[in-house]
Amino acid sequence: MATEDSLRNLKIKNTYSSLESGIIEEIIIPLLEKSVLYDRGVGFFTSGWLKKVTPGFLSFVRNKGKARIVTSVHLSEGDWATIKKADQEDQDRLIVESALRCTIDELNKKLEYDTLAALAWLVRDGILEFRFAIPKKELSGGIFHSKLSIFIDAHGDGVVLHGSQNDSIQASLNEESLSAFKSWDTGLDWYHDHRKRFNQLWGNQYPNLKVLKIKEAEKEIIIRHTEYLPCPYTKSNYPKKNEKVPPKKPDFFKTLVLRDYQKEAILEWQKNDRRGIFEMATGTGKTITAISAAVEVYKKENRLALVILVPYIHLVDQWVEDLLKFGFHPTRCYESVNKWKLDVGNKIREFNAKLSDHICLVSTHQTSSMPTFRKMISRLHEPLLLIGDEIHELGSVSYSKALADKATWRIGLSATPDRWYDEEGTQIIRDYFGKTVIQYELRKAIKENALTPYHYYPEKIDLDEEEIEEYLYISKIIAQEYGKKAKDQSKIENYLRKRADLIGRANNKIPQLLKILAKHKNESESNGQKFQHILLYCNKGTHLEVLSAVADMGLKIHEFVHDVPLKNRKKILTAFSNGEIDGLVAIRCLDQGVDVPATRRAYILASSTNPREFVQRRGRILRKSNGKQFAVVHDFMVGPWKTIDSLGKETAKKLLLRELPRFAEFSLDAQNSQEARNQIWDSIETLDLISSIRKRPWDVYKELHNENKEFIK
Secondary structure, three states: OOOOOOHHHOOOOOEEEOOOOOHHHHHHHHHHHOOOEEEEEEOOEOOHHHHHOHHHHHHHHHOOOEEEEEEEOOOOHHHHHHHHHOOHHHHHHHHHHHHHHHHHHHHHHOOOHHHHHHHHHHHHOOOEEEEEEEEOHHHOOOOOOOEEEEEEOOOOOEEEEEEOOOEOOHHHHOOOEEEEEEOOOOOHHHHHHHHHHHHHHHOOOOOOEEEEEOOHHHHHHHHHHHHOOOOOOOOOOOOOOOOOOOOOOOOOOOOOOOOHHHHHHHHHHHHOOOEEEEEEOOOOOHHHHHHHHHHHHHHHHOOEEEEEEEOOHHHHHHHHHHHHHOOOOEEEEOOOHHHOHHHHHHHHHHHHOOOOOEEEEEEEHHHHOOHHHHHHHHOOOOOEEEEEEOHHHHHOOOHHHHOOOOOOEEEEEOOOOOOOOOHHHHHHHHHHHOOEEEEEOHHHHHHOOOOOOEEEEEEEEOOOHHHHHHHHHHHHHHHHHHHOOOOOHHHHHHHHHHHHHHHHOOOOHHHHHHHHHHHHHHHHHHOOOOOOOEEEEOOOOOHHHHHHHHHOOOOOEEEEOOOOOHHHHHHHHHHHHHOOOOEEEEOOOOOOOOOOOOOOEEEEOOOOOOHHHHHHHHHHHOOOOOOOOOEEEEEEEEOOOOOHHHHOHHHHHHHHHHHHHHHHHHHHOOOOHHHHHHHHHHHHHHOOOHHHOOOOHHHHHHHHHHOOOOOOO
């Protein structure tokens, strides 16, 4: 008589079809629930399938089961291109690493941390083992497309399922069919044949198939996520219904190694009564430093209310990913109040009643400055730490309302905390967050290998005849307005914007860009390399023209602008990193918080005079990335290179003075600083501007401010 834990206890049909019932619910889950061994050969395995079979896998874990899965490798063209360039002995490792990272990226894109936790812990505990199959010799160029499942219970009885279904969410929507063979009846011979075939497959015994093991070092790609994601089961038994696993406490994760400057920032902040600004170059780890400081506070105080304010929704999601690694349980607060108000209210009540020892809320500057969020924060009991990301934005009249007075401790983060041309806003920021406790500048970050070295090339752009005429006309009106006793400031600002827009859209920029891109593309291809990982920053209103012109060159280019849906942004950035697309065309979307470390070359067509904008843009480009030795920045400088006579010497001088602070900022920290200066030296000398060539934006701003002059916008 079959016992309760026996596969013989199940009513197993000879065949199954999704036209008649749900295959997963009818047979896969029941078989898993009674099995201690599970072998699977499958063409397509996605981690999302784990979610579909969760009830069966929970019982499988309770049974102390072991699963072996052989699946095919699905990588992008960019991944395969990288792998083919590697040495033969290194190719297997790259294939496995890329396959594992694709799985993790898929889950991170969907923010499915529960499934990622399950996958990571199952691999860590040896419950689930993967191997990857790649056809070779006569089958080279094809894919491993097997569809075989073997279930064995504690009594040695087994069932084989053979059919069309892959382990993916999509497969559960398809018309699929399976045949079942049991070890205890007429299906015995087929059952043994399939078991033998799988064991040979697992042992890499087929000459036309290479089966790759996952080595311990490669397993770390998945296992490291167990450091911040709680285990969804106990070691001896999965939690029973309504039984909860104790939540993980905020702590440092094993692989975290803070750099000396990050430790210094935290120490100085603590010395300053836990208030201060981390003024650190973009890409040097401000987020990790701030969260580490929060963990230190929690460990000392034994409880903490943590509120984090960031500029954009996509940054909320980025912060949440990092906070999870440290054991925080963040709540996203943005968009409709109805999506988060109830949850946040409950968590605040639990924290205030000391039923929980920490609460973590992440919100946008916009949402956090609204009455509903501010009122809820006012109810929070201490200790309260507020972290402001990109704090230069929090100095505005509207967003400064988010700066909760109740926060005992405060951290401000920005590479450029002072507001450009807004001293009152800057004072609001400084008064609230306190002094700068660390200033980690870009030059030092490059020297200490925290950022990538770069080469800088000014690309000289002249205005055409029509633009010169318009430039002179606008400049004349601005001069007249400045000369009036009763200045119309709004009119002046309007014409300053028009003039800046004229420079930003200069007609000669795109033809020059296409020439340079064609040259660089040919150079790359002649060296046997693919021309990719390029970033193009455009002026507002020009990105579609740039997108079209560059695409006509045969490059795969995608726009990354404000109206690209949030759900698509991570897909685009992943495709860019993987080399599936060659480049991105952006306006301001990549200025703050978006990681594009794979970028090798940047072409900056936007002629901004605001250092916050162009310093952020450079920072995006200099983030570290595997195999990236250095970055290259091409800055399209509009100046009087061939048009001094048409503009007149004084006007020409003012036009170049507008661009020189950005040139100084970029060139002084570049590896080829002298070469960059040589490219514009003739014009600098002719216009008597040698003294200005090394003056950075804030140097010029302070100098002119002290002389009570207007900066040339």
